[in-house]
Amino acid sequence: MKETKRKKMRFQSIADFINENDKIILTAHETPDGDAIGSEIAAYFALRAIGKEVRIINADPMAEKYYFLDKDNAIELYSPDMDMPENMNDWVLIILDTNDINNIGTVKDNILSKVRDFFIFDHHEGGDSVSSANYIESEASSTCEMLYELFTEMKIAMSFEMLVAIYLGIVYDTGSFIYPKTTARTFAIAEDCVKNGVNPNFIYAKLYESNSISSLMLQSKVLSTLEFFYGKHVAVQTMLKEDILESGALYEEADSLINIPLKSEDIKVSIFFKENLEGILRCSMRSKGNIDVAFIAQLHNGGGHKTAAGFKSKYPLDEIKVKVLDMLNKYFTQPGND
């Protein structure tokens, strides 16, 4: 009996927030990934099913491979001249898949600061110091996995569209069920999705076999910039605006290139400097084991967690590269480094 009562209360805070508000804007982190988009779509259909007025507004465009999830064309890209509700005070915001309000781009100053209230629903580490209303489970594989459990608890029937989005988010964030936070529960949820018609091969093809030829060209350009530091334990790749233009690819198609160097056992940190078409330089970092890259991002007003973090640089490439590499010095002190 006690067990049932405790379980029933698990999602009380977010369920109350949803129940108390009728006009809800959803957003997720900058350069939204599969879990961010999957979460937004699943939450969009769920909240509409219980009679809410819902909008999804993101700071950055999503990759084309996710378009099929958005059957209603519900995802809007923030722009200063977009059609905003007259009375923003009627609306609340739910932030998905990040617990850092500095990680939602232009949505922070233009929506978060104007809505009546907001709630963070996420699975990343580093949420201990979040002072606003939140529900964070850092041991969950993905935000989509948490949403499945939330909707189950709220007794919201899960449509096929929702299950497709949830399954895609889980596959994306678990690296197809292999990353450390993958649990038996993750598989049980995936099983339920598949039992209800989600096709694993179709989702795989959408996620990993739907890249454009121009994205291959971009990949080849970026990979050719690969440099090694600290005895070949740190890899740096660079993408400039010209690389995007010459390949004909989209900025967001460079998303997963940061993971390529990590396929080598020797590489402990992968750093990717990427410039967008407006000339804004972003530094993304991934690490293995005990190497913390989040502190570097935080020093530059960015965010993320221990093994995956990033920030926008206010310095030119040459300067920021030296600064970032210097900060990794404490992890690679053995002699013989190059």
Ligand SMILES: [Mn+2]
């Ligand atoms: Mn996620």
